[in-house]
Amino acid sequence: MSIIGRLSTAIGLFLVAVALIVWALVSFLDPGTPGGYTDYTVGHSAGAPVSVNLQTVGSIGNGYGSHPTWVSYMQKDPATGKWIHDTSMILPANSVIHMTIDQYDSGSPLRNQEWGQVQGTIGSDATLNGKSFKVYDSYTGNGVGHTFAVPGLGVSVPLIGVNGNLTNICAQAPCGTLPHNVITFSFRTGAPGSYNWQCFVPCALGYLYGNGGAMSTLNYMGGFLKVVA
Protein backbone atom coordinates (compact mmCIF):
# COMPACT_ATOMS: atom_id res chain seq x y z
CA MET A 1 0.00 0.00 0.00
CA SER A 2 1.29 3.46 -0.84
CA ILE A 3 2.14 6.00 1.82
CA ILE A 4 -0.94 8.02 0.89
CA GLY A 5 -3.07 4.90 1.20
CA ARG A 6 -1.64 4.06 4.61
CA LEU A 7 -2.03 7.61 5.75
CA SER A 8 -5.64 7.71 4.58
CA THR A 9 -6.39 4.45 6.38
CA ALA A 10 -4.78 5.70 9.57
CA ILE A 11 -6.68 8.99 9.46
CA GLY A 12 -9.91 7.17 8.66
CA LEU A 13 -9.50 4.78 11.58
CA PHE A 14 -8.60 7.67 13.86
CA LEU A 15 -11.74 9.59 12.87
CA VAL A 16 -13.92 6.50 13.39
CA ALA A 17 -12.40 6.01 16.84
CA VAL A 18 -13.01 9.66 17.74
CA ALA A 19 -16.58 9.45 16.48
CA LEU A 20 -17.22 6.33 18.57
CA ILE A 21 -15.80 7.96 21.70
CA VAL A 22 -17.87 11.11 21.17
CA TRP A 23 -21.00 9.04 20.55
CA ALA A 24 -20.37 6.99 23.72
CA LEU A 25 -19.81 10.11 25.83
CA VAL A 26 -22.88 11.87 24.49
CA SER A 27 -25.01 8.77 25.00
CA PHE A 28 -23.74 8.46 28.55
CA LEU A 29 -24.32 12.10 29.47
CA ASP A 30 -27.56 12.70 27.60
CA PRO A 31 -30.44 12.66 30.11
CA GLY A 32 -32.81 11.56 27.38
CA THR A 33 -34.95 13.15 24.76
CA PRO A 34 -37.94 15.01 26.14
CA GLY A 35 -41.18 13.30 25.37
CA GLY A 36 -42.41 16.62 24.14
CA TYR A 37 -43.40 19.84 25.76
CA THR A 38 -46.90 20.18 27.09
CA ASP A 39 -48.14 23.51 25.81
CA TYR A 40 -50.00 25.77 28.22
CA THR A 41 -50.02 28.72 25.84
CA VAL A 42 -52.67 27.33 23.52
CA GLY A 43 -55.66 29.65 23.76
CA HIS A 44 -53.91 31.65 26.44
CA SER A 45 -54.81 35.34 26.68
CA ALA A 46 -51.95 37.70 27.40
CA GLY A 47 -51.65 38.40 31.10
CA ALA A 48 -54.08 35.68 32.14
CA PRO A 49 -52.90 33.19 34.76
CA VAL A 50 -52.20 29.58 33.89
CA SER A 51 -53.06 26.55 36.00
CA VAL A 52 -50.70 23.58 36.13
CA ASN A 53 -51.45 20.32 37.93
CA LEU A 54 -48.67 17.88 38.84
CA GLN A 55 -48.52 14.81 41.04
CA THR A 56 -45.65 12.95 42.64
CA VAL A 57 -45.74 9.20 43.09
CA GLY A 58 -43.39 6.96 45.05
CA SER A 59 -43.19 4.53 42.17
CA ILE A 60 -44.39 5.14 38.68
CA GLY A 61 -45.57 1.57 38.19
CA ASN A 62 -46.00 -0.38 35.01
CA GLY A 63 -47.05 1.32 31.85
CA TYR A 64 -44.54 4.16 31.85
CA GLY A 65 -41.30 2.68 30.64
CA SER A 66 -38.68 0.39 32.03
CA HIS A 67 -38.37 1.77 35.57
CA PRO A 68 -41.63 0.90 37.34
CA THR A 69 -40.07 1.31 40.80
CA TRP A 70 -38.72 4.79 40.23
CA VAL A 71 -40.19 7.80 41.95
CA SER A 72 -41.64 10.29 39.51
CA TYR A 73 -43.57 13.43 38.76
CA MET A 74 -46.57 13.30 36.45
CA GLN A 75 -48.39 16.11 34.71
CA LYS A 76 -52.05 16.55 33.85
CA ASP A 77 -52.37 17.36 30.18
CA PRO A 78 -54.41 20.59 29.99
CA ALA A 79 -55.84 19.55 26.63
CA THR A 80 -57.06 16.07 27.51
CA GLY A 81 -57.16 16.12 31.32
CA LYS A 82 -55.16 12.88 31.36
CA TRP A 83 -52.07 12.27 33.48
CA ILE A 84 -48.96 11.95 31.36
CA HIS A 85 -45.39 10.98 32.13
CA ASP A 86 -43.85 14.22 30.90
CA THR A 87 -42.11 16.96 32.85
CA SER A 88 -41.50 19.59 30.19
CA MET A 89 -43.88 22.49 29.71
CA ILE A 90 -44.32 25.54 27.56
CA LEU A 91 -45.50 28.45 29.67
CA PRO A 92 -46.32 32.06 28.77
CA ALA A 93 -43.80 34.70 29.80
CA ASN A 94 -44.56 37.30 32.46
CA SER A 95 -47.56 35.34 33.66
CA VAL A 96 -48.79 34.00 36.95
CA ILE A 97 -48.70 30.22 37.20
CA HIS A 98 -51.09 28.64 39.69
CA MET A 99 -49.49 25.35 40.59
CA THR A 100 -51.31 22.47 42.25
CA ILE A 101 -49.25 19.45 43.22
CA ASP A 102 -50.83 16.25 44.52
CA GLN A 103 -48.17 14.63 46.66
CA TYR A 104 -48.73 10.87 47.04
CA ASP A 105 -45.28 9.95 48.32
CA SER A 106 -44.13 9.69 51.92
CA GLY A 107 -41.54 12.06 53.40
CA SER A 108 -38.52 12.27 55.67
CA PRO A 109 -36.32 14.91 57.28
CA LEU A 110 -34.57 17.00 54.65
CA ARG A 111 -30.85 16.64 54.12
CA ASN A 112 -30.78 20.43 53.99
CA GLN A 113 -33.63 22.12 55.83
CA GLU A 114 -33.06 25.11 53.55
CA TRP A 115 -35.47 23.38 51.18
CA GLY A 116 -38.14 23.40 53.89
CA GLN A 117 -38.65 27.09 53.31
CA VAL A 118 -41.00 28.32 50.61
CA GLN A 119 -39.08 30.61 48.29
CA GLY A 120 -39.84 32.62 45.20
CA THR A 121 -43.60 32.23 45.21
CA ILE A 122 -46.10 35.05 45.23
CA GLY A 123 -46.47 35.98 48.87
CA SER A 124 -43.51 33.73 49.71
CA ASP A 125 -45.94 31.08 50.87
CA ALA A 126 -47.76 27.95 49.75
CA THR A 127 -50.74 26.01 51.05
CA LEU A 128 -50.80 22.50 52.44
CA ASN A 129 -54.29 21.04 52.14
CA GLY A 130 -55.68 24.57 52.14
CA LYS A 131 -53.58 25.88 55.00
CA SER A 132 -50.94 28.51 54.30
CA PHE A 133 -47.33 27.90 55.33
CA LYS A 134 -43.94 29.51 54.73
CA VAL A 135 -41.64 27.04 56.46
CA TYR A 136 -42.13 23.35 57.09
CA ASP A 137 -40.13 21.65 59.81
CA SER A 138 -39.08 18.47 58.07
CA TYR A 139 -38.16 16.88 61.39
CA THR A 140 -41.76 16.79 62.46
CA GLY A 141 -44.87 15.16 61.08
CA ASN A 142 -44.43 13.18 57.92
CA GLY A 143 -41.40 15.10 56.72
CA VAL A 144 -40.84 16.33 53.20
CA GLY A 145 -41.07 13.97 50.25
CA HIS A 146 -39.91 16.17 47.42
CA THR A 147 -39.52 19.77 46.36
CA PHE A 148 -40.64 21.65 43.30
CA ALA A 149 -37.81 24.04 42.51
CA VAL A 150 -36.99 26.27 39.56
CA PRO A 151 -33.53 27.61 40.42
CA GLY A 152 -33.54 30.11 37.57
CA LEU A 153 -36.71 31.72 38.93
CA GLY A 154 -35.75 31.37 42.58
CA VAL A 155 -38.74 29.11 43.24
CA SER A 156 -38.53 26.32 45.79
CA VAL A 157 -41.48 24.69 47.55
CA PRO A 158 -41.37 21.68 49.88
CA LEU A 159 -43.88 18.94 49.16
CA ILE A 160 -44.93 17.47 52.46
CA GLY A 161 -45.14 13.71 52.54
CA VAL A 162 -48.04 11.46 53.44
CA ASN A 163 -47.84 9.08 56.38
CA GLY A 164 -45.35 6.41 55.37
CA ASN A 165 -46.98 3.86 57.64
CA LEU A 166 -50.21 3.82 55.67
CA THR A 167 -50.92 0.57 53.90
CA ASN A 168 -52.69 2.16 50.98
CA ILE A 169 -49.96 4.47 49.67
CA CYS A 170 -50.24 4.82 45.93
CA ALA A 171 -47.80 2.53 44.13
CA GLN A 172 -49.16 2.71 40.62
CA ALA A 173 -49.46 5.97 38.74
CA PRO A 174 -51.59 7.80 38.07
CA CYS A 175 -52.94 7.97 41.58
CA GLY A 176 -56.49 9.03 42.24
CA THR A 177 -58.23 9.12 45.57
CA LEU A 178 -55.52 7.39 47.57
CA PRO A 179 -53.99 9.36 50.48
CA HIS A 180 -52.23 12.47 49.33
CA ASN A 181 -51.44 16.07 50.24
CA VAL A 182 -52.41 18.95 48.04
CA ILE A 183 -49.83 21.72 47.84
CA THR A 184 -50.67 24.92 45.97
CA PHE A 185 -48.67 28.03 45.24
CA SER A 186 -48.25 30.65 42.54
CA PHE A 187 -45.21 32.13 40.88
CA ARG A 188 -44.39 34.41 37.97
CA THR A 189 -42.60 33.13 34.91
CA GLY A 190 -40.67 36.29 34.07
CA ALA A 191 -38.77 36.73 30.84
CA PRO A 192 -38.75 34.22 28.01
CA GLY A 193 -36.15 31.52 28.33
CA SER A 194 -35.53 27.90 29.17
CA TYR A 195 -35.49 27.01 32.85
CA ASN A 196 -34.83 23.64 34.37
CA TRP A 197 -36.89 22.56 37.34
CA GLN A 198 -36.19 19.71 39.68
CA CYS A 199 -36.63 18.04 43.03
CA PHE A 200 -33.92 18.81 45.55
CA VAL A 201 -34.66 15.90 47.86
CA PRO A 202 -32.23 13.10 47.01
CA CYS A 203 -35.10 10.66 46.59
CA ALA A 204 -33.68 8.12 44.15
CA LEU A 205 -33.38 5.09 46.37
CA GLY A 206 -30.43 2.83 45.72
CA TYR A 207 -28.27 5.45 44.02
CA LEU A 208 -25.22 7.31 45.32
CA TYR A 209 -26.43 9.98 47.71
CA GLY A 210 -29.89 9.40 46.27
CA ASN A 211 -29.20 11.58 43.27
CA GLY A 212 -28.90 9.08 40.43
CA GLY A 213 -31.69 7.18 38.69
CA ALA A 214 -34.94 9.08 38.79
CA MET A 215 -33.16 12.22 40.02
CA SER A 216 -30.95 12.21 36.96
CA THR A 217 -33.43 11.23 34.29
CA LEU A 218 -35.72 13.57 32.44
CA ASN A 219 -39.46 13.03 32.94
CA TYR A 220 -38.97 11.64 36.43
CA MET A 221 -37.82 14.17 39.04
CA GLY A 222 -36.97 17.12 36.85
CA GLY A 223 -37.78 18.77 33.58
CA PHE A 224 -37.81 22.01 31.69
CA LEU A 225 -39.98 25.08 31.55
CA LYS A 226 -39.85 26.71 28.15
CA VAL A 227 -41.11 30.22 28.81
CA VAL A 228 -42.22 31.92 25.59
CA ALA A 229 -43.39 35.42 24.75
Add this chain to the structure above:
Amino acid sequence: MTNQSDNSTDQVHHLRRMTLMWVILSVVADILFSIFVAPHVPPGRLTETAAKDQTDFNVLFEMAVPVLFGVWIYMSYSLIVWGDKRNSNQAFSGDAARTNMKTQVSWIVVTSVTVLFLAAFGTYALIVDHGSGGGEGPNPAFAPSGALKAETAALVGKATWSPGSKNVLPVQVIAQQWKFTYRYPTFGGMESSQLIVPADTTIAFNVTSLDVIHSFWAYQLGVKADANPQVNNVAFTTTKDPGNFIVRCSELCGIWHGSMFNNGKVESQADFENWATTTEAANAANTALLPAFAWTYTPDANGAAGGYYPDGTQTPYSTVETYGSKQPS
Protein backbone atom coordinates in the same frame (compact mmCIF):
# COMPACT_ATOMS: atom_id res chain seq x y z
CA MET B 1 21.10 27.69 18.40
CA THR B 2 23.08 28.37 15.26
CA ASN B 3 24.37 31.18 13.24
CA GLN B 4 24.49 30.69 9.54
CA SER B 5 27.44 32.77 8.52
CA ASP B 6 31.10 32.77 9.38
CA ASN B 7 31.50 36.30 8.20
CA SER B 8 31.81 38.45 11.32
CA THR B 9 30.64 41.58 9.53
CA ASP B 10 27.54 39.72 8.37
CA GLN B 11 26.96 38.36 11.88
CA VAL B 12 26.80 41.80 13.40
CA HIS B 13 24.71 43.05 10.55
CA HIS B 14 22.19 40.22 10.74
CA LEU B 15 21.96 40.34 14.51
CA ARG B 16 21.43 44.08 14.44
CA ARG B 17 18.65 43.77 11.88
CA MET B 18 16.93 40.98 13.77
CA THR B 19 17.25 42.80 17.07
CA LEU B 20 15.84 45.99 15.60
CA MET B 21 12.83 44.17 14.16
CA TRP B 22 12.34 42.29 17.41
CA VAL B 23 12.44 45.39 19.58
CA ILE B 24 10.11 47.41 17.37
CA LEU B 25 7.53 44.64 16.99
CA SER B 26 7.64 43.69 20.66
CA VAL B 27 7.26 47.24 21.90
CA VAL B 28 4.45 48.03 19.47
CA ALA B 29 2.60 44.78 20.27
CA ASP B 30 2.95 45.26 24.03
CA ILE B 31 1.78 48.88 23.84
CA LEU B 32 -1.24 47.95 21.70
CA PHE B 33 -2.05 45.08 24.06
CA SER B 34 -1.81 47.25 27.16
CA ILE B 35 -4.08 49.91 25.64
CA PHE B 36 -6.75 47.87 23.88
CA VAL B 37 -6.78 44.40 25.45
CA ALA B 38 -5.32 44.44 28.94
CA PRO B 39 -8.18 46.36 30.62
CA HIS B 40 -10.65 43.76 29.34
CA VAL B 41 -8.76 40.62 30.24
CA PRO B 42 -10.81 38.38 32.55
CA PRO B 43 -11.65 38.06 35.36
CA GLY B 44 -11.96 41.86 35.58
CA ARG B 45 -11.40 44.00 38.62
CA LEU B 46 -14.40 43.37 40.89
CA THR B 47 -12.13 42.24 43.71
CA GLU B 48 -8.49 42.76 44.55
CA THR B 49 -7.92 39.10 43.76
CA ALA B 50 -9.52 39.47 40.34
CA ALA B 51 -7.61 42.67 39.66
CA LYS B 52 -4.32 41.01 40.59
CA ASP B 53 -5.22 37.99 38.47
CA GLN B 54 -5.81 40.34 35.58
CA THR B 55 -2.50 42.08 36.21
CA ASP B 56 -0.73 38.72 36.41
CA PHE B 57 -2.25 37.58 33.13
CA ASN B 58 -1.22 40.84 31.51
CA VAL B 59 2.34 40.59 32.83
CA LEU B 60 2.59 37.02 31.57
CA PHE B 61 1.27 38.02 28.16
CA GLU B 62 3.54 41.02 27.84
CA MET B 63 6.49 38.84 28.82
CA ALA B 64 5.46 36.18 26.31
CA VAL B 65 5.12 38.57 23.38
CA PRO B 66 8.86 39.36 23.06
CA VAL B 67 9.69 35.66 23.39
CA LEU B 68 7.15 34.84 20.69
CA PHE B 69 8.44 37.51 18.34
CA GLY B 70 12.04 36.54 19.09
CA VAL B 71 11.39 32.98 17.92
CA TRP B 72 9.29 34.00 14.93
CA ILE B 73 11.67 36.68 13.72
CA TYR B 74 14.70 34.46 14.05
CA MET B 75 12.96 31.60 12.28
CA SER B 76 11.58 33.76 9.51
CA TYR B 77 14.83 35.62 9.02
CA SER B 78 16.76 32.37 8.85
CA LEU B 79 14.44 30.88 6.28
CA ILE B 80 14.48 33.97 4.10
CA VAL B 81 18.14 34.97 4.32
CA TRP B 82 19.94 31.67 4.84
CA GLY B 83 17.52 29.22 3.30
CA ASP B 84 18.11 27.03 0.30
CA LYS B 85 18.61 29.12 -2.81
CA ARG B 86 16.18 28.91 -5.71
CA ASN B 87 17.47 27.53 -8.99
CA SER B 88 20.58 26.21 -7.35
CA ASN B 89 22.19 23.13 -8.80
CA GLN B 90 23.49 22.02 -5.41
CA ALA B 91 21.63 19.74 -3.05
CA PHE B 92 22.15 22.12 -0.13
CA SER B 93 22.70 25.59 -1.45
CA GLY B 94 22.00 27.58 1.72
CA ASP B 95 24.63 28.82 4.10
CA ALA B 96 26.09 26.18 6.36
CA ALA B 97 24.77 26.14 9.89
CA ARG B 98 27.43 26.79 12.50
CA THR B 99 27.34 27.05 16.25
CA ASN B 100 27.85 30.32 17.98
CA MET B 101 28.75 30.17 21.64
CA LYS B 102 27.67 33.71 22.44
CA THR B 103 24.26 33.21 20.89
CA GLN B 104 23.76 29.89 22.65
CA VAL B 105 24.76 31.25 26.03
CA SER B 106 22.66 34.35 25.54
CA TRP B 107 19.60 32.26 24.69
CA ILE B 108 20.00 30.00 27.71
CA VAL B 109 20.61 32.91 30.07
CA VAL B 110 17.75 35.05 28.79
CA THR B 111 15.15 32.25 28.79
CA SER B 112 16.31 30.97 32.20
CA VAL B 113 16.09 34.42 33.73
CA THR B 114 12.66 34.93 32.18
CA VAL B 115 11.29 31.66 33.53
CA LEU B 116 12.82 32.16 36.97
CA PHE B 117 11.48 35.70 37.12
CA LEU B 118 7.98 34.47 36.28
CA ALA B 119 8.23 31.71 38.89
CA ALA B 120 9.29 34.25 41.53
CA PHE B 121 6.63 36.70 40.39
CA GLY B 122 3.92 34.00 40.54
CA THR B 123 5.01 32.93 44.02
CA TYR B 124 5.06 36.52 45.22
CA ALA B 125 1.58 37.14 43.78
CA LEU B 126 0.27 33.98 45.45
CA ILE B 127 1.56 35.03 48.86
CA VAL B 128 0.69 38.73 48.91
CA ASP B 129 -2.81 38.02 47.62
CA HIS B 130 -3.51 35.40 50.30
CA GLY B 131 -3.73 32.47 47.94
CA SER B 132 -4.89 34.45 44.91
CA GLY B 133 -8.49 33.38 45.47
CA GLY B 134 -7.71 29.68 45.30
CA GLY B 135 -8.92 27.17 47.85
CA GLU B 136 -6.15 26.72 50.41
CA GLY B 137 -7.64 23.79 52.25
CA PRO B 138 -8.69 23.77 55.90
CA ASN B 139 -5.45 25.32 57.10
CA PRO B 140 -4.75 28.27 54.82
CA ALA B 141 -1.08 29.11 54.52
CA PHE B 142 -1.70 32.68 53.40
CA ALA B 143 -4.53 34.06 55.54
CA PRO B 144 -5.13 37.81 55.56
CA SER B 145 -4.97 39.79 58.75
CA GLY B 146 -8.09 39.38 60.85
CA ALA B 147 -9.22 36.13 59.20
CA LEU B 148 -8.13 34.00 62.13
CA LYS B 149 -10.10 36.10 64.58
CA ALA B 150 -13.23 36.26 62.43
CA GLU B 151 -13.27 32.56 61.57
CA THR B 152 -12.73 31.52 65.15
CA ALA B 153 -15.50 33.84 66.32
CA ALA B 154 -17.81 32.49 63.60
CA LEU B 155 -17.63 28.99 65.04
CA VAL B 156 -19.12 30.13 68.31
CA GLY B 157 -21.60 32.57 66.79
CA LYS B 158 -19.68 35.67 67.82
CA ALA B 159 -18.43 36.96 64.49
CA THR B 160 -19.34 40.57 63.88
CA TRP B 161 -19.39 42.77 60.84
CA SER B 162 -20.81 46.21 60.22
CA PRO B 163 -20.19 48.89 57.61
CA GLY B 164 -16.78 50.42 58.11
CA SER B 165 -15.68 47.78 60.62
CA LYS B 166 -13.02 46.32 58.30
CA ASN B 167 -13.72 42.92 59.83
CA VAL B 168 -13.25 39.83 57.70
CA LEU B 169 -16.65 38.40 56.74
CA PRO B 170 -16.85 34.59 56.84
CA VAL B 171 -19.30 33.12 54.31
CA GLN B 172 -19.92 29.41 54.08
CA VAL B 173 -20.53 27.90 50.67
CA ILE B 174 -22.48 24.64 50.83
CA ALA B 175 -22.53 22.68 47.60
CA GLN B 176 -25.09 19.98 46.99
CA GLN B 177 -26.45 18.32 43.92
CA TRP B 178 -27.26 20.64 42.19
CA LYS B 179 -27.20 24.01 43.87
CA PHE B 180 -25.03 26.21 46.04
CA THR B 181 -26.43 27.63 49.24
CA TYR B 182 -24.70 30.09 51.52
CA ARG B 183 -24.58 30.41 55.28
CA TYR B 184 -23.71 33.64 57.04
CA PRO B 185 -22.44 32.88 60.56
CA THR B 186 -22.20 36.61 61.22
CA PHE B 187 -25.94 36.93 60.73
CA GLY B 188 -27.33 34.22 62.94
CA GLY B 189 -26.14 31.37 60.75
CA MET B 190 -28.86 32.01 58.21
CA GLU B 191 -28.77 30.04 54.96
CA SER B 192 -29.67 31.59 51.64
CA SER B 193 -29.76 30.68 47.97
CA GLN B 194 -28.38 34.12 47.21
CA LEU B 195 -24.76 35.13 47.50
CA ILE B 196 -24.52 38.80 48.41
CA VAL B 197 -21.30 40.27 49.78
CA PRO B 198 -20.33 43.80 50.82
CA ALA B 199 -17.94 46.02 48.90
CA ASP B 200 -14.49 46.89 50.23
CA THR B 201 -14.48 43.88 52.54
CA THR B 202 -12.28 40.83 52.91
CA ILE B 203 -14.38 37.69 52.52
CA ALA B 204 -13.37 34.27 53.81
CA PHE B 205 -15.22 31.70 51.71
CA ASN B 206 -15.49 28.41 53.57
CA VAL B 207 -16.38 25.88 50.89
CA THR B 208 -17.76 22.41 51.61
CA SER B 209 -20.16 19.87 50.11
CA LEU B 210 -23.00 17.71 51.37
CA ASP B 211 -22.58 14.99 48.76
CA VAL B 212 -20.15 14.64 45.87
CA ILE B 213 -17.24 16.85 44.83
CA HIS B 214 -18.25 20.21 43.40
CA SER B 215 -16.23 23.34 42.74
CA PHE B 216 -17.19 26.87 43.71
CA TRP B 217 -16.12 29.22 40.95
CA ALA B 218 -17.05 32.86 41.45
CA TYR B 219 -15.51 33.91 38.18
CA GLN B 220 -15.57 37.70 38.42
CA LEU B 221 -14.44 37.55 42.05
CA GLY B 222 -11.34 35.62 41.04
CA VAL B 223 -12.25 32.86 43.49
CA LYS B 224 -12.22 29.16 42.79
CA ALA B 225 -12.25 26.42 45.41
CA ASP B 226 -13.18 22.75 45.30
CA ALA B 227 -16.12 21.71 47.44
CA ASN B 228 -15.35 18.37 49.05
CA PRO B 229 -17.61 16.60 51.51
CA GLN B 230 -16.36 16.90 55.08
CA VAL B 231 -13.59 19.30 54.09
CA ASN B 232 -13.54 23.03 54.73
CA ASN B 233 -11.71 24.57 51.80
CA VAL B 234 -10.97 28.22 52.54
CA ALA B 235 -10.45 30.91 49.90
CA PHE B 236 -10.01 34.63 50.47
CA THR B 237 -10.73 37.71 48.44
CA THR B 238 -11.25 41.39 49.08
CA THR B 239 -14.08 43.04 47.23
CA LYS B 240 -13.77 46.47 45.67
CA ASP B 241 -16.74 48.25 44.14
CA PRO B 242 -20.34 46.98 43.81
CA GLY B 243 -21.05 44.79 40.82
CA ASN B 244 -22.52 41.52 39.63
CA PHE B 245 -20.83 38.17 39.31
CA ILE B 246 -21.68 34.61 38.37
CA VAL B 247 -21.10 31.49 40.43
CA ARG B 248 -20.71 28.21 38.58
CA CYS B 249 -19.88 24.69 39.58
CA SER B 250 -16.69 23.78 37.75
CA GLU B 251 -16.53 20.12 38.70
CA LEU B 252 -18.71 17.74 36.70
CA CYS B 253 -21.08 16.61 39.43
CA GLY B 254 -24.00 14.92 37.75
CA ILE B 255 -26.80 15.43 35.31
CA TRP B 256 -27.79 18.96 36.34
CA HIS B 257 -24.20 20.16 36.69
CA GLY B 258 -24.76 22.57 33.83
CA SER B 259 -27.60 24.19 35.76
CA MET B 260 -25.62 24.58 38.94
CA PHE B 261 -25.01 28.29 38.81
CA ASN B 262 -26.39 31.46 40.31
CA ASN B 263 -25.88 35.17 40.09
CA GLY B 264 -24.26 37.04 42.94
CA LYS B 265 -23.81 40.66 43.89
CA VAL B 266 -21.23 42.85 45.53
CA GLU B 267 -23.31 45.57 47.16
CA SER B 268 -22.41 48.70 49.04
CA GLN B 269 -21.79 48.01 52.70
CA ALA B 270 -25.01 49.73 53.73
CA ASP B 271 -27.08 47.81 51.17
CA PHE B 272 -25.47 44.55 52.19
CA GLU B 273 -26.18 45.13 55.85
CA ASN B 274 -29.79 45.95 54.98
CA TRP B 275 -30.13 42.78 52.88
CA ALA B 276 -28.44 40.60 55.49
CA THR B 277 -30.50 41.81 58.43
CA THR B 278 -33.73 41.66 56.42
CA THR B 279 -32.98 38.14 55.21
CA GLU B 280 -31.90 37.05 58.68
CA ALA B 281 -35.27 38.16 60.03
CA ALA B 282 -37.24 36.66 57.14
CA ASN B 283 -35.42 33.31 57.44
CA ALA B 284 -35.40 33.17 61.23
CA ALA B 285 -38.02 30.44 61.44
CA ASN B 286 -36.07 28.22 59.07
CA THR B 287 -32.67 29.12 60.53
CA ALA B 288 -33.87 27.80 63.87
CA LEU B 289 -34.30 24.39 62.21
CA LEU B 290 -30.84 24.33 60.64
CA PRO B 291 -28.01 22.46 62.34
CA ALA B 292 -25.57 24.46 64.42
CA PHE B 293 -23.07 26.28 62.29
CA ALA B 294 -19.93 24.27 61.63
CA TRP B 295 -17.24 24.18 58.98
CA THR B 296 -18.26 20.77 57.69
CA TYR B 297 -21.34 18.61 57.92
CA THR B 298 -22.09 14.95 57.73
CA PRO B 299 -25.19 13.90 55.80
CA ASP B 300 -27.35 11.64 57.87
CA ALA B 301 -28.09 9.10 55.21
CA ASN B 302 -27.12 8.07 51.73
CA GLY B 303 -30.53 8.90 50.42
CA ALA B 304 -33.49 11.14 50.97
CA ALA B 305 -33.79 10.71 54.68
CA GLY B 306 -31.94 12.71 57.25
CA GLY B 307 -30.46 16.12 57.64
CA TYR B 308 -26.86 17.22 57.82
CA TYR B 309 -25.10 17.66 61.06
CA PRO B 310 -22.06 19.49 62.37
CA ASP B 311 -19.11 17.25 61.87
CA GLY B 312 -17.52 17.15 65.28
CA THR B 313 -14.64 14.98 64.17
CA GLN B 314 -13.18 17.66 61.97
CA THR B 315 -10.85 20.27 63.39
CA PRO B 316 -10.33 22.76 60.59
CA TYR B 317 -7.44 25.16 61.04
CA SER B 318 -5.99 22.65 63.42
CA THR B 319 -2.39 23.63 62.80
CA VAL B 320 -3.06 27.02 64.29
CA GLU B 321 -3.97 26.92 67.92
CA THR B 322 -6.71 29.52 67.86
CA TYR B 323 -8.18 28.13 64.69
CA GLY B 324 -7.86 24.65 66.02
CA SER B 325 -10.34 25.02 68.79
CA LYS B 326 -12.79 22.15 68.63
CA GLN B 327 -16.08 22.90 67.07
CA PRO B 328 -18.93 23.46 69.47
CA SER B 329 -20.85 20.33 70.22
